[in-house]
Amino acid sequence: MTDPLTEPFLTTVTVGTNDLRHALVSVARHASAIPEITSIHRVRLEVTKHWVYVVATDRFSAALARVSVIAPAEPNAGRIDLTPENVREIIAVFKPGKEKDAEPEWLTQIETDNTHVILTDVSGMIDGKSIAFVRTPVDDGFPSIDISISRALAGEPVWLENVHVDGSRIALFESASRQYNKPLTIQSRSGTSGLVISCGSSFLGLCMPNRTDAEVDAATATALQNWRETLPDPRSPLNVSKATRDAGASDVGVQDDILGDAVALIRSTQKCTRGLLQKRLRISATHADEVLSELEALGVVSEADEDDGHRSVLIRYDGTIPDTKDGD
Known part of the structure; x- marks a missing residue:
């Protein structure tokens, strides 16, 4: 990603509609649900020459998806912030379309002026449905998720014996697997306590484990040992169909x-x-x-x-x- 231009950032960029939907649905769940924390109660679009990156975080999980640019932006570097409500409306209006080839047939144009963000269906010879939002001011306090994930990927894969993670936090990544129709790959890497979660070639995320101590680890070990004592002998034959x-x-x-x-x-x-x-x-x-x-x-x-x-x-x-x- 490149440094953004000085606000206001004016651009027109065209992307595949399905590609954009996949990214928004996968990423939006990671945005903070607390409106008062304005810096992260948003979904950010990072516009570059070849990609539009979609980013969100609630500080306990973070997601980054990329959308291929069909028609390059002019200028080609800048940031657009959307509210979660904006994202829900985009998903509701721009429905997924069936495509025969790898090249997208359904296209959406993202345009900004001094006051609004406008999305328009430009798939046909005549422009289709369009929606516009009042621009959300870009927040300088939004975390550098791209750098955080880059640092995590720079580490070597490592083995962890115990990782404690809230089920609701892991569940946030289910949308990516469903949207991209691929399994999640979960890795632990040196240099970060977060779990690196990827899905295909278009989605990356971080999931922070719960803070634990020796007492929690000891309680987990005791519980697992208790299970071993109550479960059948592991040498017992398996019942099969x-x-x-x-x-x-x-x-x-x-x-x-x-x-x-x-x-x-x-x-x-x-x-x-x-x-x-x-x-x-x-x-x-x-x-x-x-x-x-x-x-x-x-x-x-x-x-x-x-x-x-x-x-x-x-x-x-x-x-x-x-x-x-x-x-x-």
């Missing part, structure tokens, strides 16, 4: 015992596409193909067609599988 047993496995972790779920899903829907397994079982395309191959060996689905890859469902609604050897 019938499909997994039929496939020859007998000691599979709950997260990997997918076959039984796949059989139940295919039996009830009478469909067996890779996409169905990916979406409903939350597995990768490669994993879905492996599951389909195992189901084929069990007789639940047919072989894949050589031309289009289509498979037929062999298992019936009642869970029975016909004897294909007899031509049924």
